[in-house]
Amino acid sequence: MDWAGWAVFGLVATSVLTAVMTTAQLAGLTRLDLPLVLGTILTEDPDRARLAGFVIHLGVGQVFALGYALVFALLHRATWWLGGLLGLLHVAVVLMVLLPVLPGLHPRMASHRAGPVSRAVLEPPGLLGLNYGVQTPVVALAAHLVYGAALGLLLQAR
Amino acid sequence: MTPIADYGLLGDTRTAALSSSDGSLDWMCVPRFDGEPVFGRLVGGSAAGSFRLGPAVPLPVADRRYREHTATLQTSWAAPDGRLTLTEGMVADVGGQLLPATLLVRRLSAEGAPARARVHFDPRLGERHRPPRVRRRGTDLVCEWGTLALSLTCEEGAALEVGRSTTLTVSPGRPVTFVVTIAHREPLVHVSPDAAWALLEADGSRWAAWAGRVDPDLPFRDAVIRSLLTLRLLTYSPSGAPVAAPTTSLPEQPGGLRNWDYRYAWPRDASIGVAAFLGAGLGDEARGFLWWLLHASRLQRPRLPVLLTLDGRLPPAERSLRGWPGYAASTPVRVGNGAADQHQLDGYGWVVDAAWVMVRAGHPLYSETWRAIRGFVDRVSERWSEPDAGIWEIRGDAVQHVHSKLMAWLAVDRGLRIAETHRLSDRRRRRWLAARDAIGVDVRAAGYSSALGSYTRSYGSPDLDAALLVLPLVGLEDPHSSRVRGTVDAIRERLSAGGPLLFRYPPGRDGLDGTEGAFLPCSFWLVRALACTGRRDEALRVFQDLLARASSLGLYAEEMDPTTGAHLGNFPQALTHAALVQAALALREPEA
Numbered sequence: 001m002d003w004a005g006w007a008v009f010g011l012v013a014t015s016v017l018t019a020v021m022t023t024a025q026l027a028g029l030t031r032l033d034l035p036l037v038l039g040t041i042l043t044e045d046p047d048r049a050r051l052a053g054f055v056i057h058l059g060v061g062q063v064f065a066l067g068y069a070l071v072f073a074l075l076h077r078a079t080w081w082l083g084g085l086l087g088l089l090h091v092a093v094v095l096m097v098l099l100p101v102l103p104g105l106h107p108r109m110a111s112h113r114a115g116p117v118s119r120a121v122l123e124p125p126g127l128l129g130l131n132y133g134v135q136t137p138v139v140a141l142a143a144h145l146v147y148g149a150a151l152g153l154l155l156q157a158r
Numbered sequence: 159m160t161p162i163a164d165y166g167l168l169g170d171t172r173t174a175a176l177s178s179s180d181g182s183l184d185w186m187c188v189p190r191f192d193g194e195p196v197f198g199r200l201v202g203g204s205a206a207g208s209f210r211l212g213p214a215v216p217l218p219v220a221d222r223r224y225r226e227h228t229a230t231l232q233t234s235w236a237a238p239d240g241r242l243t244l245t246e247g248m249v250a251d252v253g254g255q256l257l258p259a260t261l262l263v264r265r266l267s268a269e270g271a272p273a274r275a276r277v278h279f280d281p282r283l284g285e286r287h288r289p290p291r292v293r294r295r296g297t298d299l300v301c302e303w304g305t306l307a308l309s310l311t312c313e314e315g316a317a318l319e320v321g322r323s324t325t326l327t328v329s330p331g332r333p334v335t336f337v338v339t340i341a342h343r344e345p346l347v348h349v350s351p352d353a354a355w356a357l358l359e360a361d362g363s364r365w366a367a368w369a370g371r372v373d374p375d376l377p378f379r380d381a382v383i384r385s386l387l388t389l390r391l392l393t394y395s396p397s398g399a400p401v402a403a404p405t406t407s408l409p410e411q412p413g414g415l416r417n418w419d420y421r422y423a424w425p426r427d428a429s430i431g432v433a434a435f436l437g438a439g440l441g442d443e444a445r446g447f448l449w450w451l452l453h454a455s456r457l458q459r460p461r462l463p464v465l466l467t468l469d470g471r472l473p474p475a476e477r478s479l480r481g482w483p484g485y486a487a488s489t490p491v492r493v494g495n496g497a498a499d500q501h502q503l504d505g506y507g508w509v510v511d512a513a514w515v516m517v518r519a520g521h522p523l524y525s526e527t528w529r530a531i532r533g534f535v536d537r538v539s540e541r542w543s544e545p546d547a548g549i550w551e552i553r554g555d556a557v558q559h560v561h562s563k564l565m566a567w568l569a570v571d572r573g574l575r576i577a578e579t580h581r582l583s584d585r586r587r588r589r590w591l592a593a594r595d596a597i598g599v600d601v602r603a604a605g606y607s608s609a610l611g612s613y614t615r616s617y618g619s620p621d622l623d624a625a626l627l628v629l630p631l632v633g634l635e636d637p638h639s640s641r642v643r644g645t646v647d648a649i650r651e652r653l654s655a656g657g658p659l660l661f662r663y664p665p666g667r668d669g670l671d672g673t674e675g676a677f678l679p680c681s682f683w684l685v686r687a688l689a690c691t692g693r694r695d696e697a698l699r700v701f702q703d704l705l706a707r708a709s710s711l712g713l714y715a716e717e718m719d720p721t722t723g724a725h726l727g728n729f730p731q732a733l734t735h736a737a738l739v740q741a742a743l744a745l746r747e748p749e750a
Contacts, residue, residue, distance in 0.1 A: 115251035
């Protein structure tokens with residue numbers, strides 16, 4: 001297990017993933033703003049939320065990177081394409097499990113049952129994040145492939 | 159044909175249903191406002207499904223009203239020896255509980271003597287009126303169409319059948335409650351009739367408490383609360399998107415072709431809603447509207463789309479539903495809305511003004527919100543001189559609409575006002591100042607006709623435009639100037655449809671066959687214009703006259719037949735209700 005690689009390259013890969021998502025968002029491809037979505041768990045000020053969300057995202061990215069590192073260690077192999085394959089699994093979990101269940105734990109996100117007394121500010125992402133634009137799954141897929149490939153390229157399998 | 163104004167609105171802020179005074183639920187889309195109808199008889203004919211609960215033989219309506227400041231509708235019919243009452247509503251707050259997303263409760267009760275009632279439950283789905291696969295589970299009647307399931311239960315459930323009328327006797331003291339639950343891509347949740355009734359009662363209390371937050375000093379408070387409640391019922395809670403109306407293709411002229419799909423959100427209407435909610439003391443709702451607006455438009459910025467779906471996408475391409483007979487034979491019945499592709503300059507003005515209203519009320523903009531607003535103002539500064547489709551979305555060649563220029567001026571002006579308390583570079587400020595001056599000079603010179611003594615519909619046009627009634631509120635001209643008063647008077651005289659009613663432009667001048675009714679929001683804008691130009695007594699008389707023209711439940715469509723007083727167009731219409739609230743707010747202050 002490449003612990004030093006995990007500590008450093010996990011942060012690098014998550015930063016790259018965030019950059020890809022943010023670029024896509026600024027280019028008008030998706031309304032999914034991961035730092036905002038995560039940060040508003042802590043605060044309703046969007047500007048503060050982005051900062052807090054980025055830190056949370058780095059932490060979550062490290063947790064996922066640990067999974068990648070473990071798989072590489074178990075397989076005794078780390079390549080960009082293996083990382084990419086894990087990225088596919090990763091994005092499937094994010095889009096089909098994590099985003100749809102997020103309204104259940106997020107204090108400022110509506111669910112599709114939201115009513116007039118809901119204090120939520122964020123609309124629910126829905127399955128595959130489609131509520132944030134039809135290209136959201138494609139953007140998320142691209143970002144996670146980059147994340148996985150980066151980790152596969154940078155982490156050593158021992 | 160049931161008159162449009164006969165329908166009452168039931169809603170849960172995710173979808174809505176329309177119920178007539180004979181107890182027939184003739185419109186309801188699932189799982190949300192812009193979904194497919196399961197009860198579509200209103201524009202789809204009897205084959206499109208309905209759900210009637212009412213007297214077994216025709217009886218006169220003795221009383222019909224909403225329970226005070228709630229969304230629960232009560233209709234009583236007078237029987238020879240008693241009365242039969244239908245109480246109905248949808249449960250809005252189902253979050254955080256094991257409840258279906260859509261829960262419709264309808265209860266029949268009798269007073270005096272037992273009453274015979276008839277039940278006709280016939281859900282059909284979508285364009286082809288697909289009948290459901292029906293199963294019976296205990297007392298539940300379960301109808302399924304793939305991932306969509308709908309169940310009906312009541313104390314006498316075993317006797318009910320889909321598509322076949324059933325009669326039952328309702329005894330005094332023994333009401334019969336019918337519960338419809340809907341599940342989309344999830345399991346059905348069973349709710350017993352007693353539990354459902356308790357939920358509806360609790361929901362009523364919540365709505366009453368919500369209405370209690372409305373400024374107690376508002377004039378005409380009951381009418382304002384009904385309008386605010388209607389606006390809130392038409393707001394899709396999961397995203398905060400306000401729909402213009404819950405229906406599609408209710409005609410602007412019976413038998414005509416001006417039939418549009420209004421189950422989408424117009425940023426312009428949302429902005430008017432911001433001012434209405436904020437003015438009435440409902441700051442959270444105003445913030446919610448603005449939040450939706452700025453997030454929904456994110457993918458298209460700095461372009462502001464004319465309309466969006468409930469989750470901020472561009473609406474589907476407009477098409478006609480084959481074989482749908484339409485309301486009063488008004489075809490085509492359309493889904494989607496072709497106006498989405500139009501360039502409308504006025505929308506920017508409404509949105510930036512809404513942001514300014516928030517700032518003026520002491521709610522500073524987040525930096526991201528201000529960035530979005532700056533983008534809108536930049537775009538207006540660059541493109542204000544181009545022709546556009548205008549507020550009325552006329553599907554012909556774009557022209558130089560005076561109202562659009564006025565709203566472009568408003569966008570830049572309000573942007574500059576917000577900039578007094580928010581960061582703005584000097585270069586940008588100079589650019590905006592230059593644009594504001596240029597628009598002002600242009601519209602004053604080319605948009606005003608000395609011969610008419612009024613601003614006109616478009617540059618060089620001899621026609622007037624009732625949208626120009628916003629002129630006294632914008633600030634381009636002194637509200638007491640002769641040009642402003644002349645414009646208000648000219649519109650009142652030349653676009654009059656009788657009484658307080660106004661046509662939005664000379665009838666028939668929109669390139670379509672046939673004509674249309676008087677446009678109700680314009681009448682409420684007239685109230686504001688009169689109040690703001692120092693003619694409060696006149697404004698008051700117009701407003702009272704308009705209130706008298708509401709449906710018996712206090713609801714308004716978009717238009718009204720000036721001869722018969724019949725409501726026309728999609729119903730109920732958010733823009734009309736927002737304009738009513740704004741008019742009442744203008745009457746609160748002698749000089750707004």
